[in-house]
Amino acid sequence: MMKIKPLALLCAGLMISGSVLAADYQFSADSKPATDVTKTKNEAVYKQLDFASKTDFENVDKGFIAPLINNGDIPGVISATGMNFMQNKEAPASVNPSLWRHAQLVNRGGLYKVSDHIYQVRGQDISNLTIIETNSGIVLYDVEYSVDSFKKSIELYEKERGKKPLKGVIISHSHADHFGGFAGIYAAGLATPEDIKSGKIPFYAPEGFVEEAVSENVMAGNIMARRAGYQYGNVLKQDASGTITAALGPVLANGASSLAIPNHFITKDGEKATIDGVDFVFYLTPGAEAPAEMVVYIPQWKALSMAEEVNHLQHNIYTLRGAKTRDASEWASYINAAIARWGNEVEVQFGPHTWPVWGNQNVVEYLKDQRDAYQSLYNTTIRYANYGYRPDDIAENAKLPEKVFNKWDNRPYYGNTRNNLKSTYIKNLGWFSGNAVELAKYPDAERGKRYVKAMGGESKVVDLAVQSYKEGDYRFAADLLNNIVSYDASNKDANYLLADALEQIGYQEETALTRNLYLSGAHELRVGGSVPNKLSTASPEVIANLPPKLLMSYISMISDQIKAEKLGNHTIALNMDGDKFLLDLHNGVLNYVELTDDMPAQKADVNVQISKVDLIAVVAGKEKMDDLLNNGKAKVEGDREVLKQIASTLDTKIKNDMNLVLPLQQANQIQ
Ligand SMILES: [Zn+2]
Numbered sequence: 001m002m003k004i005k006p007l008a009l010l011c012a013g014l015m016i017s018g019s020v021l022a023a024d025y026q027f028s029a030d031s032k033p034a035t036d037v038t039k040t041k042n043e044a045v046y047k048q049l050d051f052a053s054k055t056d057f058e059n060v061d062k063g064f065i066a067p068l069i070n071n072g073d074i075p076g077v078i079s080a081t082g083m084n085f086m087q088n089k090e091a092p093a094s095v096n097p098s099l100w101r102h103a104q105l106v107n108r109g110g111l112y113k114v115s116d117h118i119y120q121v122r123g124q125d126i127s128n129l130t131i132i133e134t135n136s137g138i139v140l141y142d143v144e145y146s147v148d149s150f151k152k153s154i155e156l157y158e159k160e161r162g163k164k165p166l167k168g169v170i171i172s173h174s175h176a177d178h179f180g181g182f183a184g185i186y187a188a189g190l191a192t193p194e195d196i197k198s199g200k201i202p203f204y205a206p207e208g209f210v211e212e213a214v215s216e217n218v219m220a221g222n223i224m225a226r227r228a229g230y231q232y233g234n235v236l237k238q239d240a241s242g243t244i245t246a247a248l249g250p251v252l253a254n255g256a257s258s259l260a261i262p263n264h265f266i267t268k269d270g271e272k273a274t275i276d277g278v279d280f281v282f283y284l285t286p287g288a289e290a291p292a293e294m295v296v297y298i299p300q301w302k303a304l305s306m307a308e309e310v311n312h313l314q315h316n317i318y319t320l321r322g323a324k325t326r327d328a329s330e331w332a333s334y335i336n337a338a339i340a341r342w343g344n345e346v347e348v349q350f351g352p353h354t355w356p357v358w359g360n361q362n363v364v365e366y367l368k369d370q371r372d373a374y375q376s377l378y379n380t381t382i383r384y385a386n387y388g389y390r391p392d393d394i395a396e397n398a399k400l401p402e403k404v405f406n407k408w409d410n411r412p413y414y415g416n417t418r419n420n421l422k423s424t425y426i427k428n429l430g431w432f433s434g435n436a437v438e439l440a441k442y443p444d445a446e447r448g449k450r451y452v453k454a455m456g457g458e459s460k461v462v463d464l465a466v467q468s469y470k471e472g473d474y475r476f477a478a479d480l481l482n483n484i485v486s487y488d489a490s491n492k493d494a495n496y497l498l499a500d501a502l503e504q505i506g507y508q509e510e511t512a513l514t515r516n517l518y519l520s521g522a523h524e525l526r527v528g529g530s531v532p533n534k535l536s537t538a539s540p541e542v543i544a545n546l547p548p549k550l551l552m553s554y555i556s557m558i559s560d561q562i563k564a565e566k567l568g569n570h571t572i573a574l575n576m577d578g579d580k581f582l583l584d585l586h587n588g589v590l591n592y593v594e595l596t597d598d599m600p601a602q603k604a605d606v607n608v609q610i611s612k613v614d615l616i617a618v619v620a621g622k623e624k625m626d627d628l629l630n631n632g633k634a635k636v637e638g639d640r641e642v643l644k645q646i647a648s649t650l651d652t653k654i655k656n657d658m659n660l661v662l663p664l665q666q667a668n669q670i671q
Helices: 006-012 017-023 036-048 055-061 097-106 147-161 176-187 193-197 209-218 221-231 328-342 360-387 391-397 417-429 444-455 458-470 474-485 492-508 512-527 540-544 548-558 612-619 625-630 640-648
Strands: 064-066 110-115 118-122 129-133 138-143 166-170 203-206 264-266 271-275 278-284 294-298 303-305 570-576 579-586 589-594 606-610 635-638
Touching: 017 458, 036 097, 036 492, 055 097, 064 147, 097 512, 110 147, 118 147, 129 147, 138 176, 147 176, 166 176, 166 271, 176 209, 203 209, 203 278, 209 221, 209 540, 209 548, 221 512, 278 328, 294 328, 328 360, 328 417, 360 391, 360 417, 391 417, 444 458, 444 474, 458 474, 458 492, 474 492, 492 512, 540 612, 548 579, 548 589, 548 612, 570 640, 606 612, 606 640, 612 625, 625 640, 635 640
Parallel strands: 138 166, 166 203, 203 264, 570 606
Antiparallel strands: 064 110, 110 118, 118 129, 129 138, 271 278, 278 294, 294 303, 570 579, 579 589, 606 635
């Protein structure tokens, strides 16, 4: 049954065509099937790419030993079965066939033999667990995101290959999907925390690993986790109108993750480690896929792992969850250096995501293809920019070599080509294109109000949007409706139609993450906002592990400067478990400097001694500074009122269920 607005129907005959269209549009919160326009667009993909080639399907199953335990299902953590609904089926109209094909490849899993000494468990989490068999034991290379996933993966390995003593751990980089499962090593009885702390079992990671792991997940962690929930489709159903794959692996597993503190840091290129008779040679690759990352080569087996610098997909120059933008040219240069270093002899390449590549020629070609993609993104962006093309023009219209970008390994399943081009512009030239109009542009809500008025009111804008929608121009329909939605959450027709438009765009996307973002945005509009948040990266365990300086940086960030500027200027000398800082509240801004022995003594209005645990409790809003002063847990010399006042400026009310499409909820706004 169509829901027809009576008034609109009555007037339909008198109105222009746009209104006639709006009158018979069924506004509802339901998910819609693919339209004919979407169907046609998705069908065209079959002509663009080489679907006849089955090499990837052969390689992804090569070396298969055994399926995942319980088919990879861990209640409450991961439903691998649920993510396998696309196997052996044709792509439905609501999914880009190229993304469908990729999901078929990465959503499967099991224990695999990579080479004589190297085994992988794939598909139990978004990342792989690699087990390297040494003379009398094993070395673990990246340990998945979830502790529970790790436990099941190692159980599977031990079931098939026997229980072997742990001789070492290597973590390739600072992203949580590579180290979060670390505590599973203890749970599985492979080592004790003391074995790692003492260095008895060597644990290697690249220089800067801890700082980067913490900074990415904590300082901007609140908004980043929210965006990640949309990007990974955690708020969506797992089906053909919802999330299909996380592209690097089937899905990001839920459940507890942990922070791992290495006992050996790789600081120099070419550094070698011998673990239980096997040589590992490391090269650092910072500033590309992650701020702290390294690749590793095992000369005696001619085995290379490029960590996450190469994958069977195009990766992110800028990840839409939000992070520092990466350097595409540097990324290409690391891959190129690997070709020069090991290209003559390498026999196998394995990584913490997707599947391995075997044979010298194949590995070198794979590396070259990935290198070309990142170098091309950089060269294209900068060359076009030098001509005067603006970021959007480059992203939409730049001509890219098909020989590079039509390769399956370079398809934009995780990183999106348009986003990568735009981000490379921003990385090198910043957000401003040079057009002064951009400097004067109103924010969305202010702009929206003016546009809606200029166009003749909200119902006129909805009429126009229906027209665009029916013509298949979902992007313009979305743009039109955003003018209303940006300042008014209550116009249901606008919300539902915007959701429908975003949904069709999502159905056409080849990139898993942009598909998820479009569909999550649609979901938010349909439920009216405040979508529950299931992800949080700034967990109490992570906050408790913050290095002292980063904790100060966090405290400085959450201090409400408008409250603080009324307090006058004050200095505090802080001694936190022996780490000394001078805090300088100056005109409302809370600055800090770490005091080192080579600095002269500093004068302060108040001296405070407090443990890190107690200070963290204040920052988390679990303790009041007043109580700590009264029960003697915080010791003060000087004016204790100053300390109380400064503590009262700390903002502990930042929520994590903020809208990302609808206007920011009243309860989430800074009061
Ligand atoms: Zn990863």
